[in-house]
Amino acid sequence: MEQDVLQGxxxxxxxxxxxxxxxAKEIAEKTVWDKLALENPTDAVISAKDxxxxxxxxxxxxxxxxxxLHDTDVLLDCGAGYGRVAKYLLPTMPLGGYIGVDSAYQxxxxxxxxxxxxKAEQQTPLLLLNADIHTLPLKDASVDVAIVCAVFLHNHKDVVKQAVxxxxxxxxxxxxxxxxxxxxRAATLMGMQGLAYQALLNLIGRPFKNGPVRYYWRRExxxxxxxFTEVELKPTGYAVIPKSLIFLPRVLDSVWRLVIANPINKLLEIITPKFLKYYCATHFDVVAKR
Ligand SMILES: C[S@@+](CC[C@H](N)C(=O)[O-])C[C@H]1O[C@@H](n2cnc3c(N)ncnc32)[C@H](O)[C@@H]1O
Structure with missing residues (x-):
């Protein structure tokens, strides 16, 4: 059999x-986080210098x-990373338990x-699970509160649906x-650009290149x-000018962000009336009651 027939x-x-x-795309998407954990975890999880x-x-x-939260709660951190949330939360608010789930072992x-x-974190018992958030190895109704911080945007939308x-x-x-x-948010210039980029990748048969960010419409x-019994969507962040031009080479893109996008967005944020800020939000945070 020829090589290309096999590949077919x-x-x-x-x-x-x-x-x-x-x-497999699921494996490829995950191993990148192990690599980032070893290189620069704070930059990887929250784009922080230090x-x-x-x-x-x-x-x-x-x-x-x-x-x-209540102090007796068991908190589930989905895609916990290196435990950034636990690090800042637990010393000032010990809990009944903390469960960190992540697909990256590192x-x-x-x-x-x-x-x-x-010692301050150890006041709260900790359980770490190396698992996918769309196949959680936990019993039904086992936790009081679940958090998801900066995780879904990196996942395929089918995975997000299963994870929820x-x-x-x-x-x-x-x-x-x-x-x-x-x-x-899809309804932004950044979102439009992201949707166009994703459509282009689909067209050329490489939908998972560079783990593109997924953009969402409110109704989605x-x-x-x-x-869920109650769902609140909170528009968060601010940007009118796209923070990144994904079709530009990396160096030019950094120049665009630092010299053009960031200063203009900062200025626009100051002068935009409060009632219009909703339309400039970069993303939606969610509070849902089970
Ligand atoms: C940007 S980091 C955020 C880490 C942490 N939530 C925080 O805010 O500091 C994304 C993390 O989600 C994990 N992750 C991404 N998709 C996942 C999935 N489907 N199941 C489990 N973990 C996942 C990655 O391994 C990575 O550690």
Whole structure:
């Protein structure tokens, strides 16, 4: 049998080639996080220069998470990474338990190493699970609150749909699901550009190149949370000018962001009236009640 006939047996768009080996797209998407965990975890999870920058960028989110928690709660952190949320949350608010789930083993190793050195975090019992969030190895109704921070945007939309169903299964009735920085808005210039880029990748048969960010319409998010009793979508962030031009080479794109997009967006944010800010939000955060 010829090589290309053999290759023809593989499902369309199910793999990417890496040094002559076909890697299933799910595997390829995951291993990148192990690599990033070893290189620069703070930059990977929250685009922070260093720990101080990560702490500053995390402050509002940690404050918001605390509002939804009781000190006896078991909190499930879906796609926990190196435990950024636990690091800033647990020393000031010990909980009944903390479960960190992540498909990247290296990220969880960093989480474990830090937890074992940090007495303040150890007031809360910790369970780390190396698993996918769309197939959670947890019992039904086993946690009080679940958080998802900066995870869904990297996942295929089918995976997100399954993950939301899984999270609903493991959260107790009446419990909350909090989703941050995970649903970038399609109805923005950045979103339009992202949708165009994704359409182009689909057309050339490479839909998973560089793990493109997935953009969402409001109605898509509402639909994902159909089975929940209460769902609040909170428009968050601000940008009119796209922060990145994905068709530009990396260096020019950085120049665009630093010299043009960031300063103009900062200025526009100051002068935009409050009632118009909704339309300039970069993403939706979600608070849903099971
Ligand atoms: C941008 S980082 C965010 C980490 C953490 N939530 C935070 O906000 O600091 C994304 C993390 O999600 C994990 N991840 C992505 N997709 C996942 C999936 N389907 N199941 C489990 N973990 C996933 C990655 O391994 C990575 O550690």
């Amino acid at each position: 047996l593989v499902k369309d768009r199910a793999t990417i080639e890496r040094d002559g080996i076909l890697v 720990e101080a920058d990560a702490a500053r960028k995390s402050a509002t989110q940690i404050h918001d998470i605390k509002i939804h 990220m969880l190793s960093l989480f474990k190493e830090r937890y074992q050195l940090n 169903a899984e999270i609903k299964r493991v959260v107790k009735p009446g419990g909350r699901v909090l989703v941050y920085s995970s649903f970038p 998010i509402m639909h994902l949370f159909d089975g």
